[in-house]
Amino acid sequence: MAASSSPRSSEPLASTELRTSLHGRGQRLTPQRQRVLGLFKRIGEGSHLSAEEVHQRLLGAEQRVSLATVYRSLRLLSSMELLRELELPEGGRRFELASDTHRDHHHLVCVGCGRTEEFDSAAVLAAGEQAAGGHGFRLIECVLNVRALCPRCAAEPAS
């Protein structure tokens, strides 16, 4: 699965970008922060992880990252807008990679089993911008949470 061609330390690539952002805020580039952000980059844009999950996944790595540091890094990276915090229905705080190209980005969640699908919608972004503008607000991002029943759960009589 993974690249077996890089027996070197960890992820030298793209660190520069992160380093620059951090230095701009008077902060330092540390292996822990690289590892947290790297994890999100590795799993891709659509994945949502809780702090605990990030911690667990990083345990598998050569070096561990303490849970406290995971929380600190998540907060820092979110404030830098490299990650984004989600409020999904039925679930604790989760984080995902924030991509510049996606200021809108939506979740379809099954209230039965928790299965989550992502989707985009230009119409929703337009509606969000219209609403923001109408109140004199400047839009940062908009997130649509659709609570629904997936085919399987809709079929069941429910407990």
Place this chain on the structure above:
Amino acid sequence: MAASSSPRSSEPLASTELRTSLHGRGQRLTPQRQRVLGLFKRIGEGSHLSAEEVHQRLLGAEQRVSLATVYRSLRLLSSMELLRELELPEGGRRFELASDTHRDHHHLVCVGCGRTEEFDSAAVLAAGEQAAGGHGFRLIECVLNVRALCPRCAAEPAS
């Protein structure tokens, strides 16, 4: 401010409806449950309260309701779909009155000061239904959270 023309116990009106719903689930109508739901009805549809706020507001009343019971009632009333639980950005769990007429209903939140405005949008509901249908899901409700900057906070340089 309040109606001074009803020196009677509390809210006999509409209790019947609540009683029926409760009995249908094998539950009882208690003054506490009436008071919690009554509070939300009094403050109207657009208001979001946390458990703690509900508790505080009910302290002012003749009889108090314990915080544990507030939590229990909020959960019960939400499961009965009389209330609805919100996940607003930057804030803990909050509840509001669930009206049958609003299966969509959206929030514009200032990330600077937390000011929240509500709005409706047929376009958003349509987009939500399209997305749900496209995945074979059956829509229950959709909530759009727009994170934005209000005019005042946009003007400030931010700390």
Place this chain on the structure above:
DNA sequence: GTCGATGCAAAGGCTTTGCACAGCC
């Protein structure tokens, strides 16, 4: 009279914080 609901207080998650040491710049 029965069985569920309440109040209190204690327990339970999840998240943050204080402090000494390690490591980035």
Place this chain on the structure above:
DNA sequence: GGCTGTGCAAAGCCTTTGCATCGAC
């Protein structure tokens, strides 16, 4: 070498739960 970041463990929310009593039906 200075000063920030880390790890650990303890403290801090917010929420739930156990148990005796109260009260709706």
